[in-house]
Amino acid sequence: MNDTYSNGKDVIRITDVKLTTVQTRRRTGAISSHIVLQLSTDAGITGVGEISDLDCYRMYMPDPAAVKMGIEKVALGQNAFEIAALHERLLAYMPSYFRYANTYPPFTPASQIAAGVEMAFYDIVGKAFGTPVYNLLGGRQRDRFEITYPVFQAKKESDTERYLGYMDALVAEGVTRFRYYVGVNFEQDENFLIAFRDRFGDKVQLKALDFQGHHHWKDVLRIYDRFRQYGFELLESPSWREDYEGMAELRKRVDVDISEHISSLAQAMRMIRAGAVDVFNITIQSGGIYQAKKLFDLAEAAGLKSLISTTQEMSIGTAANAHLGAVVPQLHYAGDPVGPLLYVDDVVTEKLRYDGTQLIVPQGPGLGFEIDEDKLAALQAGLVEWDRPAHGANYVSD
Known part of the structure; x- marks a missing residue:
């Protein structure tokens, strides 16, 4: 020792x-x-x-x-x-x-x-x-895995060009896989998807449309039929109010996989019994590495697919997701932890690294990172400002 x-x-x-x-x-x-x-x-x-x-x-x-x-x-x-x-x-x-x-x-x-x-x-x-x-988790099976960059709802016309502008920079950096949040304004969503395909064509991959659990499954089916021409692999969180039976009906009617976030063993078992999903969307935010690994084991036992999810952590939290992603038997779809790419700022001496669409699993002792006390002090601030819209969601919006 x-x-x-x-x-x-x-x-x-x-x-x-x-x-x-x-x-x-x-x-x-x-x-x-x-x-x-x-x-x-x-x-x-x-x-x-x-x-x-x-x-x-x-x-x-x-x-x-x-x-x-x-x-x-x-x-x-x-x-x-x-x-x-x-x-x-x-x-x-x-x-x-x-x-x-x-x-x-x-x-x-x-x-x-x-x-x-x-x-x-x-x-x-x-x-x-x-x-x-x-x-400490069983040993590394991979030293990197595929990731996806999130693009939040284009709520107004001017958002489309603004989003495409920073996506230009990402594509130049080798980030060519995205997922798009839909559902605040479907007309605006379609305008964005048209512009997205016109701008990037087949140079980029659209992994998922994320409905954030805001819609009835029949409405999602109609949008799926309307938007499927823009090309995507997954429907994420496509039904509201824990309607796993409705999600199962949707799953029968679409040609792409259904992905849903899993936050408890009880929820996972309900989805399995209902035949609601193809993909478990699993993050350490459900309670840590120790608990999240149980969900990967359950997905494997149930014959379901899985991917690494996120809330968008900084380098420390992303590293925890990365260590979990390094040891689980299979990752069937690209994961979502891209906080160190998404955030301009961080609190560590050196940010977690990416290579294009791949997250590089850190190999230093522990999580692999140390706090930079100067950066930590510079970023210190209160947790919330009520006048500031919450990113990407419809809970608080301008």
Whole structure:
């Protein structure tokens, strides 16, 4: 064993919890809010994590002081090696995460807090052993995987050219796969898709149309018939109100796969029984790597496909998704974690790397990243500004 942790024993105790709230800019100009975690230990190792992209929670945004107190309850004095026990403590304080489904967004503040704390624990253990987190999960099966860049709804005519402009820059960087959010204004969506195909043709791939669970499945079927000429592989979140029976009817009538976010084992079982989906869309935001890996195992057992999802994390959170993506048996579709491409800013010394449409799995100890204290200080800000529209969604919009 590595002798960098205390007395060569499998015990590293958490001694301090530090939380910093930050805001990061996107290429579109939108702002996202995050909480950065730093857990100090008696071995001199600091584990890092993040509670990512919280803007969709405007009416019930987490209180950082309360979150810090809660993390202290479950982490201080605890052994960082005991991640299964960590989840038992987290469930005692937040019994909703991973046990009950959330439809859209497909995670909750509780599940994101759990994911952020767990990241820091895994980071500590990996750094203690001098090995990447993927070696704590069964070992790497791939050192990179395919990704998809999100394009949010063109809500007005001027959005189309603005979006195509930054997509020009992405295509020049080798990013040629996109997914498009639809459903605020279908007429405007079609105008965008026409311009998208006129501009890029077959040089780019449209992985999915994402309906965000806002529409009845029959309306989605009509839009599918209307938009299928623009070429896409998946329909994502195509039915509202947990209507998995309706989703199953839609699945019978379309020629592309149906993908849905999975946020709990109970939700996954309901979808399997209903025959609702072809693809499990799985993210660490459902409660962390430890919990999300169970969903990949369930998809494999049920004979379903799977992909790595996201809320759009910075480099730390994206790294946690990357380590999970490195070890699961199969990734049938390109994943969605592109935060380090999407955000102009980050809090680490060096951002997670991409090669065109591929995410490069980090290979440093732990998650593979260290905080840049100057960058962290420069980005420090409150979690929410009520006058600022939330990115891409219809919860808060201008």
